[in-house]
Amino acid sequence: MKIEWTVTSQSPMTLKSFLKTKRISKRLLAKVKFQGGRLEVNQELSRVRKQVSEGDLVSLSLPDEPANDHLEISDKKIVVLFEDEHFLLVDKPSNVPSVPSSLYRNHTMANRVKGYIEKKDYRHKTIHIVTRLDKDTSGVMIFAKHGLAHSYLDQLLKGKELYKEYVAFVNGKLEKRWDLIDRPIGRMEDSIIKRQVVETGKPSKTEYWVKKRYRDSTLVKIQLHTGRTHQIRVHFSDIGHALLGDTLYNPGSAEKWIDRQALHCAKVVFDHPFTGKELSVESPLPDDLKRLSNQLESVSSEKKS
Known part of the structure; x- marks a missing residue:
């Protein structure tokens, strides 16, 4: 997956400094460097010490994320409320745990989303759970489809910017x-x-x-x-x-x-970190309620x- 930004700062800066303004962590940059990703400026392979200026096109190609072999696949269907290349928001039913435990190893929401991703054969297969719900609580659950998307929403949660x-x-x-x-x-x-x-x-x-x-x-x-x-x-x-x-x-x-x-x-609202537009997703009241x-x-x- 390739993420692109256009430099708008009128003052030149290093590529590393620019990426910090986009909240790209050192950990993610290390993955890009050592696990098959790519960092470009104006379509040329670049190092983080390179100077960038207003109008330059910065591209970050994320390495593929393999599936966790310890997480079992469930064939139970999920109800998708919203999906794009960055996020998957699903409607969690009651009586279904969010993640596996010693009591519930399969058919949790994490297992079901893994089954969905495997069936779709997405390049990024790691399961990133952004928000969890108690086993018997229903409604909107947020999954990120790659590490950068997960990192962005974690920061929104910490900043109380995810409603x-x-x-x-x-x-x-x-x-x-x-x-x-x-x-x-x-x-x-x-x-x-x-x-x-x-x-x-x-x-x-x-x-x-x-x-x-x-x-x-x-x-x-x-x-x-x-x-x-x-x-x-x-x-x-x-x-x-x-x-x-x-x-x-x-x-x-x-x-x-x-x-x-x-x-x-019933609802989650946040500013989509990749489009800049507000994303509002609702889950209808389930039949039992x-x-x-x-x-x-x-x-x-x-x-x-």
Whole structure:
């Protein structure tokens, strides 16, 4: 894959300095040099010490990325929400892990995307997972199709420039139509899975807006300002409004209309680092959450009548 830029700086600089402005790391440059890539200025092979000036065309040819033989291939189909030569955004169903583990070795989203890439016979076969979702959370997942694309989105995530919007159904009626939950989250001492709000935890911020109130529950839109494990589930449980169906953080409260936490990543928005245009991708509400909404609406209507 070849990436091209036109130098716009009026002051001459080394090629190395120019590539730094494009956030090209030393690690990636080493791969280009030693693993079959190519660096050119005006279609001529060049070294990083070369001087470049306004109007020069800089080309970076990325080396092919081989598949990870330890990651099994799954033939399960994926739903593609957006794809170009740099990114693959897919619609993750509930009850599917994002990555393999000792319990789930195959048919995770990583396995399924590998199967998709192998079937398409893309040159870059390494799986780059940019955003993950809990096993029982549905919605948009982002995969990068090469290392540079992955690096760019990692930087957007760290700079909080990648917007992720969730929807959730929570227990009880939230009184505030908007709030920012600002409570630190850390690991629960007696569990390797659960997290909790604790003073010694990492800063964690969850913003929400009430979309609809039912008889005994609320539909909320959520924006994460940090990315802690189980952040949404922990924060809403801590304020007394655990997610419907979330038996981990609301044990003993099994929801008769849904068998998983009612949480869905509905939208992601970011500035495409290669086109400069805003990319907005949405995932429709899955069938089980639609049924849940209809049941909650029906119960609310019965009470009014």
